[in-house]
Amino acid sequence: MAGEATTIRVVETREDVEAFTAWTETVRSRVVAFDTETTSTDIYAPGFRLRLAQFGTETDAWVIPVDAHQVPEPRRSLAARAVVDMLNDHPRLTVHNATFDALIAARHLGVDLDSLWSRVTDTTILAHLCDPRGPEDGGTGMSLKALAAQRVDSDAPDTATGLYAAFREIGHTKDTGWAAIDLHHPLYTLYAGLDVILGARLYHSLSAEAAVRGFGRLAEFEHAVALVCAKIEARGFRVDPGYLSELSIRLAGEATQWGGVAAEFGVTSVNAPAQVSAALVGMGETLTETTDTGALKVDKEVLKPLADLDRDWERVGAREPNLLAEAVLRAKRAAKWRVSYADAMLSRRDADDRIHPSITALKARTARMSISRPPLQQLPSGDWVIRRALVADFPGWVVGGVDYAAVEMRILAALSGDPVMCQAIHDGHDLHDYTAELIFGPAFTKGHRKIAKGVGFGKVYGGGPDTLARQTGAPLEQVRATLREYDRVYRGIKRYSRRLVQRAEYGCREVITPAGRVLPLDRRRLYAAVNYMVQSTARDVLAEALLRLDERGLTPYLRLPVHDEVVWTAPADIAADVGREIADAMTVPDFFGVPLFTDLEIGGYSWGSLYGAPL
DNA sequence: ACTTTCACG
DNA sequence: ACGTACGTGAAAGTG
Numbered sequence: 001m002a003g004e005a006t007t008i009r010v011v012e013t014r015e016d017v018e019a020f021t022a023w024t025e026t027v028r029s030r031v032v033a034f035d036t037e038t039t040s041t042d043i044y045a046p047g048f049r050l051r052l053a054q055f056g057t058e059t060d061a062w063v064i065p066v067d068a069h070q071v072p073e074p075r076r077s078l079a080a081r082a083v084v085d086m087l088n089d090h091p092r093l094t095v096h097n098a099t100f101d102a103l104i105a106a107r108h109l110g111v112d113l114d115s116l117w118s119r120v121t122d123t124t125i126l127a128h129l130c131d132p133r134g135p136e137d138g139g140t141g142m143s144l145k146a147l148a149a150q151r152v153d154s155d156a157p158d159t160a161t162g163l164y165a166a167f168r169e170i171g172h173t174k175d176t177g178w179a180a181i182d183l184h185h186p187l188y189t190l191y192a193g194l195d196v197i198l199g200a201r202l203y204h205s206l207s208a209e210a211a212v213r214g215f216g217r218l219a220e221f222e223h224a225v226a227l228v229c230a231k232i233e234a235r236g237f238r239v240d241p242g243y244l245s246e247l248s249i250r251l252a253g254e255a256t257q258w259g260g261v262a263a264e265f266g267v268t269s270v271n272a273p274a275q276v277s278a279a280l281v282g283m284g285e286t287l288t289e290t291t292d293t294g295a296l297k298v299d300k301e302v303l304k305p306l307a308d309l310d311r312d313w314e315r316v317g318a319r320e321p322n323l324l325a326e327a328v329l330r331a332k333r334a335a336k337w338r339v340s341y342a343d344a345m346l347s348r349r350d351a352d353d354r355i356h357p358s359i360t361a362l363k364a365r366t367a368r369m370s371i372s373r374p375p376l377q378q379l380p381s382g383d384w385v386i387r388r389a390l391v392a393d394f395p396g397w398v399v400g401g402v403d404y405a406a407v408e409m410r411i412l413a414a415l416s417g418d419p420v421m422c423q424a425i426h427d428g429h430d431l432h433d434y435t436a437e438l439i440f441g442p443a444f445t446k447g448h449r450k451i452a453k454g455v456g457f458g459k460v461y462g463g464g465p466d467t468l469a470r471q472t473g474a475p476l477e478q479v480r481a482t483l484r485e486y487d488r489v490y491r492g493i494k495r496y497s498r499r500l501v502q503r504a505e506y507g508c509r510e511v512i513t514p515a516g517r518v519l520p521l522d523r524r525r526l527y528a529a530v531n532y533m534v535q536s537t538a539r540d541v542l543a544e545a546l547l548r549l550d551e552r553g554l555t556p557y558l559r560l561p562v563h564d565e566v567v568w569t570a571p572a573d574i575a576a577d578v579g580r581e582i583a584d585a586m587t588v589p590d591f592f593g594v595p596l597f598t599d600l601e602i603g604g605y606s607w608g609s610l611y612g613a614p615l
Numbered sequence: 616a617c618t619t620t621c622a623c624g
Numbered sequence: 625a626c627g628t629a630c631g632t633g634a635a636a637g638t639g
Contacts, residue, residue: 271636273619291619299620336621340634364631368624375633378623386622408624463629471629524628531630535624539631563624563631 001197002153008061008193010184017078020055020062024086030057031092031121033199036101037192039179041358042373043103044236044350050108051183053083056196058204063189070183080109087111091119094203096144096195098122099230099361106234113234117227123147123199125222125362126206129215132365133520148198151205156198163187218516222362225543228550229361229369229561236354237376237559237567240391240606244346247385251338258331265324270331273298279324280306303329312382341386344374359561361543366536367517369561377562381611388608388615390559392569400575400602401610402583403565404541406431407596408460411537412530414594415514418492425594432456439485447474455482459493460534462527500529514592515540538564541596545586552585554578567607575602 011017024032037052051067065071066080087093087105095101098120105111124142133139140150148156166187167177181188210219259270265283267275277287277296285306289297307326308316315321348355355374363370371377379386392399404410409431413421424434436444436452444452454472457463465483469476487494500511509521511529517540519532542561549555549566557578560567566586570578579600588596603609 269637271620272638274638293618295619297619332620333622336635339636340622344634366631368631370632372633375622378621378633380622381624458629461629461631464627466627467629525630527628528630535631538624565624 001156001194001201004059006059006061006197008056008063008190008197010063010189010193011065011079012184014075014078017064017075017082020064021082021085023060023062024055024082024090027057027060028091031094031200031203032057032086032090033094033096033196033203034087034101034120035095035192035195035199036104037178037188038104040175041100042348043100043107044354044356045348046351048108049179050104051178052189052192054192054196055086056193056200058197058200061193061196063192065183067183084109084111087116092121093119094121094123094199096123096199096202097142098124099226099233099359103230103234113230114227117223117230120223121203121207121219122223122226123202123206125219125226126203126210126215128362128367129218129222129517130206130209130213131520132367132517134365137365137522139520144195144198144202147206148202152198152201157194160191163191213518214516221515221543221547224547224550226361228546228555228558229359231550231555232558232560233356233359235556235559236350236352236356238352238354238391238393239345239349239389241346241349241353244342244389247389248338248342248346251334251342254334255331255338258327258334261327262324262331265327267324267328270328270335276324276328280322283322283324285322285325298328300329300332337380337386341374341379342389345389348374357560364535364539365519366532366539367543368535368539368563371560371562376560384608384611384613386608387611388606388613390607392605394571395605396572397569398572398575398602398604399559399567399569399607399609400579400582400600401565401567402579402586402598402600404538404586405597405599407538407541407564408534409456410594410596411534411541411591412460412493412496414592415533415537416492416496417593418490418496421490421493422594435486435489438489439482450474451478451482452486455479455486458483459486459497459530461531462525497530500533501526504529513537513540541588541591542566542586545588548585549582552581554582554585557582 011020033056035054036050039049042048049067053064053066055062064079064083066076068076102113102116105116106113127142127147131139135141140146164174166185167173170180172180262270265279267279269275276298280287287296289302291297303325306322307329308319308321310316345355357371357376358373360370410425413425432449432453435456436449439452440448451472451474454468458468465476465480469479504521504526511519511533513533513536517536519536521529557568557570558566559569568582579602583598583600586598601610605615606613609615
């Protein structure tokens with residue numbers, strides 16, 4: 001690799017296990033990379049197995065088979081023991097995407113998560129601090145392969161492709177081959193061994209750059225945040241399988257029924273935009289909006305007016321509803337809710353009816369977290385039916401939530417130091433009410449407040465008058481006028497926004513957040529600087545809150561972080577105390593001169609109860 | 616692989 | 625001078 005000879009050893013005998021243990025003694029002062037190969041990425045699925053554990057330096061790797069299905073006893077236990085000893089004792093380890101392997105070590109090898117974590121450096125964290133961009137945005141992304149190609153050896157052997165070919169030879173796919181490939185297949189062990197050699201080399205490259213660029217403290221912070229998120233993931237969130245089964249059937253029926261209606265109009269698949277647009281045009285509807293590639297757009301913003309439905313799916317009474325448009329809307333929604341949410345939760349639950357969504361604590365360019373499999377940060381919020389499926393841990397427990405009040409606006413006020421907005425916050429005003437009154441006078445209406453709120457967000461997000469008019473539903477001229485007034489009233493925000501974009505224009509194309517994060521900007525979208533600054537800072541406010549919650553011993557109650565809130569569960573008799581404690585730990589009394597307050601909600605048995613569900 | 620759509624903050 | 629909403633995850637269809 002990179003012109004240097006490397007060695008990969010595969011443990012095949014009892015003596016090999018001893019040789020591995022002897023090797024671990026010789027590398028005690030070195031940073032050793034750790035990695036695993038498993039039957040799947042579903043750590044908590046029944047039938048999940050750890051198959052290989054690997055350790056390595058820049059030049060030497062050990063591949064240790066521990067799969068109970070293929071390694072005979074007592075060698076398997078001896079090998080597993082040797083792996084556990086290394087994980088428990090070695091002073092400095094590096095892992096690429098450490099949350100995954102650490103959770104496996106904790107659940108399937110009985111390793112103590114806190115102890116292991118205190119000795120681990122996660123190279124995805126370092127890579128994200130050095131460049132948070134994904135490959136689609138001109139960055140390298142966080143995959144081991146791409147990072148290693150960039151920093152270690154652009155000609156590093158591409159073992160994955162060969163391995164996938166081996167999967168196909170045994171009648172499997174990219175996804176299923178991991179469980180089926182022979183434990184001693186040479187491509188499999190080669191792939192496994194190379195990964196730790198690459199990982200060790202990547203560590204040295206990334207840690208050097210992170211140190212030079214002063215990311216040490218931020219890296220430490222991110223490791224602490226990732227540990228709290230790993231604990232939340234390990235505990236999981238309980239689902240109600242009986243409710244989900246019934247819901248799945250009901251949604252399937254709805255999708256079939258509305259799909260049948262669409263079929264009467266010649267639309268055999270409601271998910272085929274070309275079919276839908278052709279049928280609508282054939283019925284005499286005029287479609288004007290187009291997609292990026294010039295096709296006629298038929299998303300729900302286009303279809304709802306045709307179906308005479310407003311944003312909340314209520315009849316408007318403005319026209320004769322187009323039955324096809326309505327059928328497509330309802331069929332698609334029912335199918336999506338069933339497949340992406342109900343069935344996803346049902347299929348991913350563990351033996352205790354808990355789901356363990358994968359939480360990536362440091363994901364977006366702005367450092368925002370992401371939650372996947374299933375995407376619990378994106379469950380429908382306008383209706384309680386999906387969230388009703390997530391329930392408290394035991395009978396007699398309840399679900400609650402704590403969220404920050406208007407956190408992005410407050411952060412914008414604090415960072416810009418805008419005196420008018422800061423004063424309004426100190427005086428305890430509702431920010432959007434306050435803005436509406438400033439612009440429209442004391443007799444402002446709900447509609448005025450909505451426009452004021454939209455313009456406030458527009459400032460954070462960098463939107464123009466057209467987008468804001470579309471979003472708020474207000475007339476373009478009124479939005480333009482409001483934007484002008486906004487700039488006049490909140491001069492500090494205007495000045496701050498201009499300064500951020502100007503710096504990006506004349507300096508390097510990046511913003512540096514108060515946390516010390518360097519966020520690269522796209523050449524064509526320098527205006528995004530304000531949004532990046534605010535969104536990223538809001539993320540760090542929640543991340544710091546997670547650390548305070550953990551310090552207060554509240555992590556066992558936490559179920560999810562959702563950008564500006566946490567979801568928790570607790571026994572009903574202490575729920576008020578737990579909720580207050582969480583709300584208090586999250587509160588930031590003085591964020592650059594502005595208080596960040598929290599709102600506490602205590603619900604019932606299900607998360608849906610916070611959205612109007614009866615239970 | 617790419618596009619389109621839809622769910623969230 | 626002009627004009628741009630930001631960030632995600634996931635499924636399904638098309639080719």
